[in-house]
Amino acid sequence: MPNRARARSLLVRLAVVTALAGTPLAAAWPSAAVSLPPPLGACSGPQCPGTYPPPHNGDFVGRDASINVFVGGDYTVQGRAAEVEGQVVTLGGLSIAKNGGGAFNMSVVGVGSRVVPPDGTDFVTVGKGVSVAGGNTLYLGGSDSKTTAWGNLRYGTTATGTISIAPTGKAIQDSGAGAKYADLLPVIERFSHSMARQSATGTVTASSGAVTFKGDGTSKRQVFNVPGDLGGPTTQVGLAFTGIPAGATVIVNMLSNTPTINTYTGTGLPGDQLTQLRPKLMWNFPTATTVRLTGGAQFQGSMMAGNPAGTTTISTPGMNGRVYLAGNLVQEGSGGYELHSYPFDGDLPDDEPPVVHGRISVTKKASDTGRPLPGAVFQLWRESNGQAGLQTGGATPDTAVGGACTTGADGECRVADLSLGSYYWQETKAPNGYELPRPNVSGPHELTAENAERGVAVTVEDAPIPPVHGGIYVHKTDETTHRPLSGVVFELWRETNGRPGLQTSGPGPDTKTGPACATNGTGRCDFDRLDLGTYYVREVAVPEGYVLPGNPVSGPYVLTAENAPKGIELRLTNKRGEPDKGKGKGKGGPRH
Known part of the structure; x- marks a missing residue:
């Protein structure tokens, strides 16, 4: 895009920024200036360096026990992203699926501040699962010419794919991995929303492809409110700050729900204005559902995003500052793009009402x-x-x-x-x-x-599970003619005493179930609505001209959940003979 057209596009995009730069998001609340609580914010532990060098590949210069990257949701690595430095915590899952595969270094990187987490600590904590796609490798830990940095990968559910951990670090499955850090999520939400409620102390203007943040020259906390984007999808802009007192904390509130920052400003080298501001520079995205940081710079300053449902995509060659997100993180890029470990030492407003x-x-x-x-x-x-x-x-x-x-x-x-x-x-x-x-x-x-x-x-x-019932259905026929035999009387007994066979008397007999049943004109006798269990059928009377079987008891029949819908069908026969008032004897017996 020609410079004149680029400037005109930028001016249109930032016209509302200039108009509203001095207008607070809401009425200003009285606020105390406080540092982020550990393990957020400043470097912590006995081995913090006195000064942080620009990104380099030399020896380690210190150890930092604070979190450099916190993700309240899921952390996804794609494109050709290369590294993330410092301690990393994600309450969701970690997914590494780079285009074309390749290495992804975590906590200890080839180029960065070279300030690494203390040995033996959890370098990376994942609340859910770790997934490393085929052709990708997660590398954790490493060494320089003098020392080795080793730490653990602690994860909540599963870890799949190729994971290489420097000795003597470990991969530790721990269902409570994220619980230790869950309380940091509302802290990030609180500070992000507090920053957004502050009245602006300066103005934001755009001219000739550059955006200038002009402070009031005196306040210890300089606040700029930006309703729109800084740059656009294909437009990079320069960033400049004026009127910022030495040692002041600088807050840039990006108030859009879909903000983009696309800049070519930032080297990380001494003498660079944003390098000097970096330790106390915070980019804040309080309500955004999508955030995009891109451009050709070594982006300077820390960032905070307070929406748990938001997703931040970082695709800059370098991100030099803390990354604290209530929502998701996507790290991508077209080259060896990296997140470097640099602390945030500024004081932030804490004006939240008491948490209910x-x-x-x-x-x-x-x-x-x-x-x-x-x-x-x-x-x-x-x-x-x-x-x-x-x-x-x-x-x-x-x-x-x-x-x-x-x-x-x-x-x-x-x-x-x-x-x-x-x-x-x-x-x-x-x-x-x-x-x-x-x-x-x-x-x-x-x-x-x-x-x-x-x-x-x-x-x-x-609701209670409806009881399963079934039936036992007796079909009685003449043994010789096979014609249905009516008037045969049966009793049904349920196995209840735990002893084999049917006991109808004596101590602890089995249990008679319901009234006796006589076969009808089709020779059928039905015992319905029976509970599941084991049963015996006992023949107790026969019609004139027939005799009882030598063994009048048949069974056991087991009524189960599987056979209950159809029931159990019994086919029994009787022989003719001299009746004895229904109690005749013969050699016929149950056949089924």
């Missing part, structure tokens, strides 16, 4: 009796992806809160100390003897400032 927390409980009851049910398993989810309803999978699921909870004798699961927001209860397993409801999700349940003190109580019901 509350609790949400669910009580499981039986739909037929109203009694509390133990043994139901629930998972609590926080609405975090901006989509209606609960999403537990896919690219952007909602956020699981803690682990699964099993109801006790009182039928209750409870989760306390929750931040305000929308939540869902998902029942993943019903108690024994009860059906999982369809749908098995309740909500959204709103935890608000008004109801937080008493909490939100939810009652859900499970």
Whole structure:
């Protein structure tokens, strides 16, 4: 694009920036200036360097126990991104799938500040799983000409693909890997939103392909509010700051929901203005759903993004500063693009009102009796992806809160100390003897400032599993003619005493089930609506001209869940003979 056209495009894009640069996002609140709490912000530990050199490939210059990159969602590496330096924490998953494959170095890099995490610590923590695509290799740890840096990869679920860890580091599967750092997510949200509420102390103007941030020359905290982009998808701009007192913290609030910064400014070399500002320069994206940092620079300064549903894409040759995101990170680029470890030493506003927390409980009851049910398993989810309803999978699921909870004798699961927001209860397993409801999700349940003190109580019901019944169906025929035989009387007995065979008397007999049954004109006698179990059929009377079998008991017949729908069909015969009031004897017997 010709320079004149580029400048005109830039001026149009930033016209609203100039108009609104002195207007706060909201009324200014009184705010204290505080440093980010460890392990965020400044370098920590006994081996922090006195000064940070520009990116280089020499010996290690120190050790830093603070987090350099924090991702509240998922961390994805693609394109030809090469490295990320310092301690890395992602509460979601880590996916490395570079175009054409290749190496991806983590925590210890070839070129950077060469300030690495302390030996033996967790260099990389992943709350969920690690996935390294075919042809890619994750390298963790390394050495310089004098020393070796070694640390661990700690992950929550699974680790697949090629992972190379420098001795004596380890890959450690730990289902609670992310829990140690979960409390940092609301901290990042809080500081990001606090910065966005500050009144601007300076103005932002664009001219001839450059953007100038002009401070007031006195304030210890210089704040610039930018409603639009800095540059565009194909337009790189220069960045310059004036009127910034020595030692002041500089905050640039990018207030668009889809901001882009595309710049050629930044080298990291001594004497460069942004190199001097870098330790106290913070780029803030409080509400953005998509953030894009690109251009040809060694980008200077730290960044913070406060939207848990947001995704930040970094595709600059170098990112020199902390990266603290409540949402997702995509690191990409067309060359050996890198994130370098440089601390943030500035003071930020902390004007958040007292954080209100509350609790949400669910009580499981039986739909037929109203009694509390133990043994139901629930998972609590926080609405975090901006989509209606609960999403537990896919690219952007909602956020699981803690682990699964099993109801006790009182039928209750409870989760306390929750931040305000929308939540869902998902029942993943019903108690024994009860059906999982369809749908098995309740909500959204709103935890608000008004109801937080008493909490939100939810009652859900499970219906008992309908009992499975079956039948035993007797077909009685004449042994010789095979014609149906009516008037044969049978008893049904259930096996209940645990002894083989049927016992109808004496101590502990089996149990007679229902009334006796006489075969009808088709020779059929049906025993219906039977519970699952083991049964015997006992023939007790025959019509005139027939005799009872020598063994009037047949069985055992086992009625199971599998055969209950069809039932058990019995085909029995009788011989003719001299009746003896229904108690005649003969050699005929049950045949089935």
